[in-house]
Amino acid sequence: MNLHHNCACCGMSRRDFLKLSALFTSSFGAAIAADNWNLPVHANANDQPVKIGYLPITDAAPLLVAHSRKLYQAEGLTTEQPRLFRSWAQIVEAFLARQVNVIHVLFPTSIWIRYGRNFPAKIVAWNHTNGSALTVLPDIENPRELGGKTIAVPFWYSIHNLVLQQLLQRNGLKIVRKAKDAPIASNEVNLVVLPPPDMVSALANKSIGGYIVAEPFNAAAENLKTGRVLRFTGDVWKNHACCVVFVHEEDIRQRKQWTQKVVNALVKAQLWSRGNRSEVARILSKDGGKYTPHPLPVLQRALTYYDRNFYKKDGAIENPDWQVNRIDFQPYPFPSYRSELVRLLKTTQVEGNTDFLQKLQPRQVARDLVDDSFVRNALQQVGGPKAFGLPNNLSRIETIKF
Structure with missing residues (x-):
């Protein structure tokens, strides 16, 4: 059987389609969730390496900038070489199997993983905005x-x-x-x-x-x-948030120091990226840091070109x-965004069983899906919310014009 031909209805390779279908079965998700809850707990909070999973998109920039600039090591952590995936199905599967332990993932996908599959994982920060x-x-x-x-x-x-x-x-x-x-x-x-x-x-x-x-x-x-x-x-x-930083709940519960240091590195990477967009493009490019297969001119355009007069x-x-940027970086996960996202997601067509989605309460998700304690601590280390132009009370009202 050829596992590489495209699925007629969605354009995915058959292998990816089968993997994604498996992820949507409760037995598969429950089995992996149980395995992860039963993983041994180690005494040393920094004993495991940071294993990053990412797609070749600018959304992954903070994770990769932190690796390139050795910000994880500066926090006392060890890292493996970040692992590139081609599709969201692949990165989610690797995360569920704990082949990677820090990923950027689409915000709505994190909702599906935690509530649709009952998998123990949480958002610890936003990875970027817009983009x-x-x-x-x-x-x-x-x-x-x-x-x-x-x-x-x-x-x-x-x-x-x-x-x-x-x-x-x-x-x-x-x-x-x-x-x-x-x-x-x-x-x-x-x-x-x-x-x-x-x-x-x-x-x-x-x-x-x-x-x-x-x-x-x-x-x-x-x-x-x-x-x-x-x-x-x-x-x-x-x-708006697109991708978020997602980690296993076991690491939040059992490795608080490790999780805090990961978030510290990511917040510092985001702050640096805001003022060094051309250098971020170089780091990500195949001509520079080789984290993605994209040529430098494409990444330069994505990260620096947003001529409001031309595009208007x-x-x-x-x-x-x-006065927003084409892509920007700030780590705080606003509860107002989570609530509005859940409300709108309920009216959005998706594949698979959505019974879990209809039962979700936006405010419940806003409280349960995210642990913002780590990012709050990390923000204080870089000068507080004002370092990112955020309000001191870390609150906002969503602005949407479809």
Whole structure:
């Protein structure tokens, strides 16, 4: 059997599709969860190496910058070489099997892991804000023109899927999920899942009409002139989280010092990254630190180019007064964001059983999913919330304009 051909309905390799299907079965998740709860507890809080899992996207920057600049070692931790994965299915599977112990993961995916699979893991910080966009074929000028086309998302449980569906519905379009060759009506948009690395080529050969994903895949299409940014997600939901830092709950309970030092390193990496975007691009690039396969010019565009006049004229920015960046870095996980995300996620189409989602209470998730004690401590070490331009009370009201 060929395990590498693409699944007709979602574009994933058959191997990834089978892995993802396994992750959605309760027996699989429960078995791994039980194994992890029964792992031996070691006396030394710093005994385990930091094992980072990441995708080749700018979302991973703080994890990788901290490794490149030896910030984990400065905290007294040992590290393994960060491990690159091609898809969210792969990184989640590795995390559940404890092959990696610190990952960046899509915020909605963390909800599915903890509540859909009852897996003991928690968010300890945001990894970045904004940093994603809806990129389409060059001749598409507004969302209504996406009718009759297929659009790729990186994962069903993602801010990308949520924002895309809200945008499409507000433009009178119907969300569908159809097999590859099934006809798509002019008022329908067919959603498929594609690993981020496969999106640029799929757009170039016009097998899809667009994709919504993290950088630098939007910048890549711009540089290749095979696509244009239709909307930046940070211009739809101001300073939204995309990826979060996710760790096993056992490490939070049994290795508090280890967890604190990991978060310390990440907060320092984020603060440094805000003022050194070109250097971050070099670290991530295949021409520099070799953490990703992306060329430096693509990463430079993703991390530094956000001409508000150009993108406003082009329609990608509708709210220039927000004064946000294409991608930014700040670690604090605002409860208001968690509550609003859960509320909107309940109305978003996803694959699999969503009974658990309908039962979730937004305020409950806001309290239970995150342990913000580590990031609060880490912020004090770098000058407090003001170091990131955050309010001292660490509170905000969500600003959303779909």
